[in-house]
Amino acid sequence: MSVDVYLNFNGNCREAVEFYAQAFNTEKPNMMTFGEAPPNPEYPLPEEAKDLIMHTRLNISGSNVMFSDVFPGMPFVEGNNVTLAVVTNNKEEIDSAFHILKEGGTIEMELQETFWSKYYGSLKDKFGIHWQFNLALEDCG
Numbered sequence: 001m002s003v004d005v006y007l008n009f010n011g012n013c014r015e016a017v018e019f020y021a022q023a024f025n026t027e028k029p030n031m032m033t034f035g036e037a038p039p040n041p042e043y044p045l046p047e048e049a050k051d052l053i054m055h056t057r058l059n060i061s062g063s064n065v066m067f068s069d070v071f072p073g074m075p076f077v078e079g080n081n082v083t084l085a086v087v088t089n090n091k092e093e094i095d096s097a098f099h100i101l102k103e104g105g106t107i108e109m110e111l112q113e114t115f116w117s118k119y120y121g122s123l124k125d126k127f128g129i130h131w132q133f134n135l136a137l138e139d140c141g
Contacts, residue, residue, distance in 0.1 A: 001088035004057075004064040006132060008081040013053035013069040024060045031056040034071065038115050048072050055116070083122075083130040091119055094133045101125045 009016050017029055035050030052069035070076045104126030111121035119135035
């Protein structure tokens with residue numbers, strides 16, 4: 001299991017990641033845009049979101065740092081744009097931590113299968129810390 005940092009940006013994620021990749025001399029990262037996600041007819045993708053970064057990551061000195069742009073219209077407060085991401089291949093660890101951390105907090109996304117993960121969920125705990133939980137599988141990025 002690992003706990004990784006997840007940073008959100010307000011439309012300038014690509015620029016930030018390229019800057020950090022240069023600063024830390026990492027490999028050029030793969031970047032997934034919101035426009036590359038499977039379409040959902042119930043939630044049409046606004047034109048201004050198509051080129052924004054949905055997910056990317058860098059390995060900086062042995063630590064995974066993940067990045068994304070916030071979706072247009074979602075709140076963004078510079079300084080509060082950090083999330084801790086629990087990445088493990090143990091579903092029971094996810095269930096246990098999620099159910100404890102949700103007490104007194106706010107569930108942002110219930111644990112569920114998504115197009116990027118067999119098991120994913122997110123919440124804000126009672127102290128205001130944002131957490132993401134992701135079941136790591138061999139074929140997941």
